[in-house]
Amino acid sequence: MIKVYLSNLFRFFFLILLQVLILNNIGLYNMVNPYLYVMFILLLPLETPLYLLLGLSFAMGLSIDIFSNTGGMHAAACTLMAFVRPLVLLIITPRGGYEHQPVPSLRNMGIQWFLTYSVILVLVHHLLLFQLEVFRVNEFLITFTRSILSSIFTLVLIFIAQYLTGSSKKRI
Amino acid sequence: MRNLWLFFLRYYAFFLFLILEAFAIVLMINNNSYHSASYFNSANNISADVFAYVSNAKSFVNLQTVNDSLSKENARLLNLLLSSPYSNGVKKITKSDSSTLRRYSYIEAKVMNNSVHNRNNYLTLDRGSLQGVKPKMGVICGNGIVGTVKDVNEHFCTVISFLHKDSRISARLSATKDFGSLVWDGENPRFASLKDIPTHVKVKLGDSVTTTGYSQKFPENIFVGRVVRCELKSGDNFYNIEVALSTHFSTLRYVYIVEDNFAKELADLESKEVGND
Numbered sequence: 001m002i003k004v005y006l007s008n009l010f011r012f013f014f015l016i017l018l019q020v021l022i023l024n025n026i027g028l029y030n031m032v033n034p035y036l037y038v039m040f041i042l043l044l045p046l047e048t049p050l051y052l053l054l055g056l057s058f059a060m061g062l063s064i065d066i067f068s069n070t071g072g073m074h075a076a077a078c079t080l081m082a083f084v085r086p087l088v089l090l091i092i093t094p095r096g097g098y099e100h101q102p103v104p105s106l107r108n109m110g111i112q113w114f115l116t117y118s119v120i121l122v123l124v125h126h127l128l129l130f131q132l133e134v135f136r137v138n139e140f141l142i143t144f145t146r147s148i149l150s151s152i153f154t155l156v157l158i159f160i161a162q163y164l165t166g167s168s169k170k171r172i
Numbered sequence: 173m174r175n176l177w178l179f180f181l182r183y184y185a186f187f188l189f190l191i192l193e194a195f196a197i198v199l200m201i202n203n204n205s206y207h208s209a210s211y212f213n214s215a216n217n218i219s220a221d222v223f224a225y226v227s228n229a230k231s232f233v234n235l236q237t238v239n240d241s242l243s244k245e246n247a248r249l250l251n252l253l254l255s256s257p258y259s260n261g262v263k264k265i266t267k268s269d270s271s272t273l274r275r276y277s278y279i280e281a282k283v284m285n286n287s288v289h290n291r292n293n294y295l296t297l298d299r300g301s302l303q304g305v306k307p308k309m310g311v312i313c314g315n316g317i318v319g320t321v322k323d324v325n326e327h328f329c330t331v332i333s334f335l336h337k338d339s340r341i342s343a344r345l346s347a348t349k350d351f352g353s354l355v356w357d358g359e360n361p362r363f364a365s366l367k368d369i370p371t372h373v374k375v376k377l378g379d380s381v382t383t384t385g386y387s388q389k390f391p392e393n394i395f396v397g398r399v400v401r402c403e404l405k406s407g408d409n410f411y412n413i414e415v416a417l418s419t420h421f422s423t424l425r426y427v428y429i430v431e432d433n434f435a436k437e438l439a440d441l442e443s444k445e446v447g448n449d
Contacts, residue, residue: 017222020219020222021222021226024287024289025287025289026289027288027289027290029359029360030288030289030290030291030358030359030360030361033289033290050184050185050188051184051185051188054185054188054189054192055188055192058192058195058196061196062196062199065199066218066219067219067222067223067285068287068290068294069203069294069296069322069330070200070203070292071199071200071201071202071203072195072196072197072198072199072200072203073196073200075192075195075196075199076193076196076197076200079189079192079193079196080189080193082189083185083186083189086185130291132200133290133291133292134291134337134358136337139358142358143291146291
């Protein structure tokens with residue numbers, strides 16, 4: 001159990017630093033910005049109580065906000081993503097249920113399940129985030145395109161990270 | 173009453189979600205104002221320390237280019253000195269005190285953090301209230317404008333970059349002296365567009381665009397960029413002018429914060445005008 005806490009704590013701080021120091025400086029033609037830090041919310045253990053899920057996601061978003069001067073934009077998007085997560089988990093329950101799987105990772109759940117899961121949640125997060133950033137009706141379409149393209153980039157990074165980390169099924 | 177508590181308890185996740193979301197939105201709205209004394213920005217202790225550490229490492233790698241740009245700027249400033257042009261006159265130049273009141277003073281600062289890829293970009297500088305930085309001061313660099321100071325801390329300040337959806341700078345064409353406002357449309361950090369230039373003006377491609385000094389943030393005649401494209405859509409009363417910015421936002425290392433010594437005087441006077449109307 002202590003291993004679960006430690007690995008999530010480590011992931012929390014590692015993803016914040018990775019996001020603020022490296023990924024925030026990456027962008028293509030002002031259209032694509034990757035936000036890999038949402039992987040933390042994707043990979044929280046399945047039995048995480050709701051209040052902890054919401055609280056941790058909010059803290060994650062606020063930390064990113066503090067470093068990138070964005071007020072509460074990321075916090076708002078992350079909280080929505082955390083709120084939607086249990087619903088998505090409910091909708092795409094695999095046939096056997098979640099009983100033997102502590103963590104919804106690519107290795108544990110298989111590529112098809114993980115793809116659906118991450119696509120829905122990353123899209124929810126990015127769509128809200130980019131609209132909050134611009135907050136203007138007459139730039140709606142360009143913002144929409146930006147959020148779709150950025151989601152694709154984020155998802156590619158999440159899959160690369162998933163393939164690179166974790167060597168065995170036992171990893172949490 | 174008991175049922176009410178049970179109701180709250182049953183749907184506590186939803187209410188917690190609402191509370192957190194409301195808190196986030198409030199933070200976001202506060203972030204748009206200048207005087208927010210908030211702790212949730214990159215000028216606070218922890219994040220400023222992290223950025224200072226990284227910035228030190230980066231500045232070592234960039235020494236060469238920084239030296240080059242500084243020596244270029246020194247050469248430009250030396251050319252402006254009264255002593256550099258050869259003068260035929262025999263009269264000595266004397267400065268009387270009252271005629272040389274200094275309007276602008278500059279505080280040099282180092283960029284700790286910078287972004288160019290978002291729709292709204294911000295910078296963090298290593299100068300704060302101890303050095304006399306106040307919100308709403310302008311920020312320029314050796315070859316152009318940078319932005320406006322937003323939040324100030326003891327040792328650090330955050331700056332709204334010109335690359336921001338709410339940035340508007342009063343600028344004019346050097347050839348005809350017509351002024352308009354310069355805004356960034358979010359697509360390319362190297363280009364901005366100059367609005368509100370009426371169609372009777374003859375716009376030359378390659379003409380330089382400079383600041384007007386109307387806004388108190390920037391002194392007059394600071395070079396901003398050059399006109400690269402000028403279009404007129406049928407039915408429009410104003411040109412659509414694209415300006416190539418002279419500031420290289422992605423390589424900014426050292427900038428100057430502009431302090432207008434007459435800012436208060438001017439603001440008082442202008443608020444009086446509005447009051448009498």
